[in-house]
Amino acid sequence: MAIEVNGKSLEVDEEGYLADLNQWEPEVATIMAKEDGTELTDAHWEVINFLREYYEEYQIAPAVRVLTKAIGKKLGKEKGNSKYLYELFPYGPAKQACKYAGLPKPTGCV
Amino acid sequence: MSEPWEDDELDGPVRKFMYVNRRAPYGTIYALESLEVVLIAAAFEQDVSLVFMDDGVYQIKKGQNTEAIGVKNFSPTYRALEGYDVEKLYVEKESLESRGLTADDLVVPVQVVDRNQLAELMEEQEVILSF
Numbered sequence: 181m182a183i184e185v186n187g188k189s190l191e192v193d194e195e196g197y198l199a200d201l202n203q204w205e206p207e208v209a210t211i212m213a214k215e216d217g218t219e220l221t222d223a224h225w226e227v228i229n230f231l232r233e234y235y236e237e238y239q240i241a242p243a244v245r246v247l248t249k250a251i252g253k254k255l256g257k258e259k260g261n262s263k264y265l266y267e268l269f270p271y272g273p274a275k276q277a278c279k280y281a282g283l284p285k286p287t288g289c290v
Numbered sequence: 291m292s293e294p295w296e297d298d299e300l301d302g303p304v305r306k307f308m309y310v311n312r313r314a315p316y317g318t319i320y321a322l323e324s325l326e327v328v329l330i331a332a333a334f335e336q337d338v339s340l341v342f343m344d345d346g347v348y349q350i351k352k353g354q355n356t357e358a359i360g361v362k363n364f365s366p367t368y369r370a371l372e373g374y375d376v377e378k379l380y381v382e383k384e385s386l387e388s389r390g391l392t393a394d395d396l397v398v399p400v401q402v403v404d405r406n407q408l409a410e411l412m413e414e415q416e417v418i419l420s421f
Contacts, residue, residue: 238370239362243333246373 185211197279201235204282212280216271224268224280226255231281241286244274306337308415311346315365316356321349322364324421329367332374339378339415340371341408342400343385346421350381350396368398382408 181196182189185207191199196212198204209228213220220228230251234242242250244262252260259265265273274286309328315321332338342350349365356363371379379400386392386402393402403411412418 237366239364239366240329240370242370242373243329245333245335246370250373 183208183211195279195285197285198282201282201284204232208282209280216276220280224277226259227251227265227268227273227277228281230254231277231283235281235283241278241283242274243286244272247274247277247286304335304337305416306339306414307331307417307419308339308341308412310341310343310418310420311349312344312420314345315349315354316359316361320421321346324419325364325367327419328371328376329374332371332376335375338376339380339411340376341380341382341411343382343408347381347385347389347391347396350379350398350400351391352395352397365397371398380408380411 181192181194183192183196184190185205188203190203190208193199198208209225210220213224218224231241231247234247234250244265248260248262248265250260251265262273265277269276278284278286309324311321311324313320328338328340350368351365354363354365368379371377379398380403381393381396381400383402383404393400
């Protein structure tokens with residue numbers, strides 16, 4: 181499987197996660213979101229960028245509980261809760277946002 | 291029906307899991323597999339502790355560079371454990387000393403315990419998994 185981004189064909193796995201993290205560019209997130217019928221807002225980008233920084237530092241995609249807590253610490257309590265994150269990413273904040281961010285599926289994803 | 295965000299709490303008993311890491315980080319899959327299992331167990335809110343002994347202490351040694359062997363350096367991931375509420379990391383004193391290492395050589399804060407203390411900690415566990 182592959183997705184078309186800026187004229188390039190990028191390989192994705194059967195669940196739509198990017199095969200090579202290094203091929204990510206912001207356009208990847210925009211296109212994946214469009215396929216899910218979502219228009220990305222600044223609020224989405226805040227989470228996507230946060231995830232990319234998290235991965236850079238720890239080399240894993242965080243589980244949803246960990247993501248929620250870490251977002252709260254970094255971006256404030258009103259954003260560090262499941263309701264806020266599920267509204268942005270109805271398919272599951274860790275799973276869907278990680279996919280847009282070009283990360284692998286979170287370890288221990290529940 | 292509950293909303294997905296109300297489904298955060300997982301029911302069931304919390305058990306004491308101890309993961310004992312005894313092998314060098316690369317060359318076999320044990321270290322990485324152990325770490326993945328730890329992250330999964332922690333996501334289910336279990337009481338998790340980790341032990342590093344024998345060559346397992348090298349798993350959390352600072353300054354790893356895996357470029358030449360073409361595998362991912364996963365040592366930064368141990369620093370994520372705190373965010374998973376995995377805060378009980380024990381290193382066997384004898385293993386550390388016989389390799390010329392101290393707690394300062396490690397990527398995460400740990401408790402250094404001697405062989406006897408470690409035996410006592412193991413007595414308290416419900417599940418011990420050795421990798």
